Amino acid sequence: MDSLVISSLRQRPTRTLISVLGVALGVILVALNTGLVEGMLNDRLRREQGVGAEIEFARQSSGGWSPSSVMSLDTRYDDPLKQIAGVKTVSPVGRHVQSGNSGLGFEVVEGIDFPSYAEMSGLQIIEGRVFQADDEVIIDQFKAQHNKLSVGSEIQVFGKTLKVAGIYAPEIGSRIKLSLDALQNYLAAPNKCSTILIKVDDPARQEEIQQQIAAKLPGNHVILRRNLNLGMSNSIPGIKGFVRAVLGLSVVVSTLVILLAMYTTITERTREIGIMKSLGAPKSYIIGVIEREALAISAIGVVLGFVVSLLAAWAIERATTLQLEFQWSWLLTAALLGLAGGALGALYPAIRAANQDPVKALAYE
Amino acid sequence: MTYRIGKVDVNALRGVNLAVPPGEFISIMGPSGCGKSTLLHILGGLLQPSAGRVLVDGEDLAAMGDAARTDMRRRKIGFVFQRFNLFPALTAEGNLNVAERIHGDGAQKMTSEERREVLRLLKLENKMHHKPLELSGGEQQRVAIARAIVNRPAIILADEPTGNLDSENSAIVLEMLQKLNQEFKQTIVMITHNPEAAAIANRTVEMRDGMIINQGSRA
Ligand SMILES: Nc1ncnc2c1ncn2[C@@H]1O[C@H](COP(=O)(O)OP(=O)(O)O)[C@@H](O)[C@H]1O
Ligand SMILES: [Mg+2]
Numbered sequence: 001m002d003s004l005v006i007s008s009l010r011q012r013p014t015r016t017l018i019s020v021l022g023v024a025l026g027v028i029l030v031a032l033n034t035g036l037v038e039g040m041l042n043d044r045l046r047r048e049q050g051v052g053a054e055i056e057f058a059r060q061s062s063g064g065w066s067p068s069s070v071m072s073l074d075t076r077y078d079d080p081l082k083q084i085a086g087v088k089t090v091s092p093v094g095r096h097v098q099s100g101n102s103g104l105g106f107e108v109v110e111g112i113d114f115p116s117y118a119e120m121s122g123l124q125i126i127e128g129r130v131f132q133a134d135d136e137v138i139i140d141q142f143k144a145q146h147n148k149l150s151v152g153s154e155i156q157v158f159g160k161t162l163k164v165a166g167i168y169a170p171e172i173g174s175r176i177k178l179s180l181d182a183l184q185n186y187l188a189a190p191n192k193c194s195t196i197l198i199k200v201d202d203p204a205r206q207e208e209i210q211q212q213i214a215a216k217l218p219g220n221h222v223i224l225r226r227n228l229n230l231g232m233s234n235s236i237p238g239i240k241g242f243v244r245a246v247l248g249l250s251v252v253v254s255t256l257v258i259l260l261a262m263y264t265t266i267t268e269r270t271r272e273i274g275i276m277k278s279l280g281a282p283k284s285y286i287i288g289v290i291e292r293e294a295l296a297i298s299a300i301g302v303v304l305g306f307v308v309s310l311l312a313a314w315a316i317e318r319a320t321t322l323q324l325e326f327q328w329s330w331l332l333t334a335a336l337l338g339l340a341g342g343a344l345g346a347l348y349p350a351i352r353a354a355n356q357d358p359v360k361a362l363a364y365e
Numbered sequence: 366m367t368y369r370i371g372k373v374d375v376n377a378l379r380g381v382n383l384a385v386p387p388g389e390f391i392s393i394m395g396p397s398g399c400g401k402s403t404l405l406h407i408l409g410g411l412l413q414p415s416a417g418r419v420l421v422d423g424e425d426l427a428a429m430g431d432a433a434r435t436d437m438r439r440r441k442i443g444f445v446f447q448r449f450n451l452f453p454a455l456t457a458e459g460n461l462n463v464a465e466r467i468h469g470d471g472a473q474k475m476t477s478e479e480r481r482e483v484l485r486l487l488k489l490e491n492k493m494h495h496k497p498l499e500l501s502g503g504e505q506q507r508v509a510i511a512r513a514i515v516n517r518p519a520i521i522l523a524d525e526p527t528g529n530l531d532s533e534n535s536a537i538v539l540e541m542l543q544k545l546n547q548e549f550k551q552t553i554v555m556i557t558h559n560p561e562a563a564a565i566a567n568r569t570v571e572m573r574d575g576m577i578i579n580q581g582s583r584a
Contacts, residue, residue, distance in 0.1 A: 004454075
C-alpha cells in the first residue's frame with residue numbers, strides 16, 4: 001500500500017473524516033432518491049398490475065397516471081365500452097393525488113365503483129365494511145399497519161377528516177379508496193372519472209379488443225396495462241429531471257468537499273512536495289499521490305454512504321408508507337459519481353502542488 | 366544566475382566556472398549568501414540558471430525543460446540537506462521506500478544485502494521503524510543520506526550536511542560520504558562551513574559574492 005497516502009489520511013483525521021462525510025452525503029443523496037423513485041414506481045406498478053384489468057381507457061396519453069391528472073373522462077363511456085364484444089367488466093376510477101401523510105412523497109386516493117371494481121379485481125373487505133357515506137374510506141392492510149389505523153379510525157383526505165369504514169385485501173391500486181360518487185362530490189366533478197378499467201374475457205385477445213375500442217370510440221387513449229411500466233416513469237412529471245438534478249448535485253458536493261480538503265492540505269504539505277521533487281518525482285507522481293489520497297477518501301465515503309443509505313431506508317420504511325428499492329445500477333452510479341467527484345476535486349490542488357517551485361517548497365516553514 | 370525580486374535583480378552567481386570530474390569529492394566553502402546553495406540547486410536541476418550551461422554527463426541542464434531536468438535528477442542525483450528534509454509522517458524505512466518508488470528503475474536499485482550494509486555503516490539497523498521525530502538530528506541526517514543513496518545516484522549534492530550536527534554525528538556522516546566516494550566512486554559536491562569537514566574532500570572550492578575565487582587543488 002501507498003504509505004504517503006495512508007500516512008496523510010491518518011495524520012489529518014478530522015480533515016479525512018469531514019471529507020469522507022461529504023462524499024458519503026453525495027452518495028446518500030443519489031442512493032436514497034433513486035431508491036425512493038424506483039421503490040415508488042415499482043410498488044405502484046405491482047399494485048396496479050394486481051387490479052386485473054388488461055386495458056385502460058382514458059383521455060390523456062398518460063392514461064390518468066399523472067399525479068396531476070384531473071377527472072376529465074365522462075363516466076358514461078362505460079355503456080358503449082360494455083357493448084364491445086369480448087369486454088367482460090368495465091369499471092370507472094377517479095384518481096386524486098395528495099401529499100403524503102408524513103410529508104414525504106405523495107399519495108394517491110382512488111374513487112371506485114365498488115361492485116364492478118371488486119368483480120374485476122377480486123378485492124375483498126377483510127375487516128369492517130365497504131364505504132357507505134361520502135366521509136368513509138376503505139384502506140389496505142399495509143396502510144392500516146403502517147399508519148396504525150383500524151376500522152373507525154379517522155384519516156385525513158383532501159384536508160378533511162374522513163373515517164375508515166373497512167380494510168381490504170389484496171393490496172391493489174391506491175391504498176386509500178372511497179366511492180367514485182364521493183370523489184366526484186369532493187372535486188365538484190359530477191359524472192367524471194380519470195380512467196375506465198376494462199377486463200376482457202380472453203386476455204389472449206386483448207390487443208384485438210384494444211383496436212376495436214379505439215376504432216369505435218376514436219379520440220381517446222386506449223392502452224394495454226401490461227405496458228404500464230414503460231409509461232410510468234415518463235408520466236410522473238419531472239421525475240427524470242429530478243433524478244438528473246440529484247445526480248448533478250451529488251457530483252458537485254463530492255467535488256467541492258474534496259477540492260477544499262485537498263487544497264488546504266497542499267499548503268501544509270509544501271515541504272513534502274519539495275522533498276518529492278528533490279528526489280526527482282515527476283509531476284505525474286505528485287499528482288498521483290494527491291489523487292490517490294482523494295480516491296481513498298472518496299472510496300471510504302462511498303462505503304459509508306451505502307451503509308447510511310441502507311439504515312435510512314430501513315428507518316424510512318418503518319416510519320412511512322414509502323418503499324425504497326435499491327438497484328445495482330443506481331448504486332454503481334452513486335459510487336462512480338462519488339469517486340469521479342473526488343478525482344475531479346483533487347485535480348486542481350494536485351496540479352498546483354505538482355507545479356510548485358522545488359527550491360521555494362523546500363524552504364517552506 | 367539572477368534572481369528577480371519585484372523589479373530588482375539579484376545576481377546570486379556571476380560567471381561561475383566549475384568542472385567536477387566523475388568520482389571527485391569537492392567541498393565548497395564561502396560566507397553565507399555568496400551563492401553556494403544556488404549553485405548546488407542549479408547543479409541538481411532544481412533551479413534553471415538565467416544564463417550559461419550546466420553539463421551533467423554531457424547533457425546541458427540549462428537547455429532542458431523542467432520534466433527533463435526532473436528526470437535527470439531522478440536518475441543521477443541524490444540530495445542531502447542541512448535540514449534533513451525527511452517525510453515527517455513516514456518511518457525511516459518508509460522514507461527509503463518512497464525514494465525507491467520515485468526512482469522506479471529496478472536495475473540501479475541496491476540489493477537487500479547492499480542496503481543492509483549501508484544501514485550498518487550508517488548505524489541505522491535498529492532505527493528503521495522510527496519516525497523522524499523519534500530520531501536524533503544525527504540519526505535523521507543518516508537516514509537522509511541512506512535515502513539519497515538507495516538508488517545509487519552518480520552524483521551526491523550535500524548542502525551543509527553537518528551544519529546541524531554535533532561533532533560525533535558529523536564524523537559519522539563525513540565518514541559515510543568519504544566511503545561512498547571511495548568505494549562506490551560517487552561524485553560528491555558538499556557545501557560546508559567547517560574546515561575540518563572540507564578537509565576530507567579531494568579539493569575545496571572557495572566562493573565569494575557569487576564568484577569562485579579559488580578552485581582549490583587536489584590534495
Ligand atoms: N529565491 C530567491 N530569490 C531571491 N534571492 C535569492 C533567492 N534565493 C537566494 N537568494 C539570494 O541569492 C544569494 C545567494 O543565496 P544562497 O545561494 O542561498 O547563498 P548561500 O547558500 O551561499 O548562503 C543571496 O543574496 C540570497 O539572498
Ligand atoms: Mg545555503
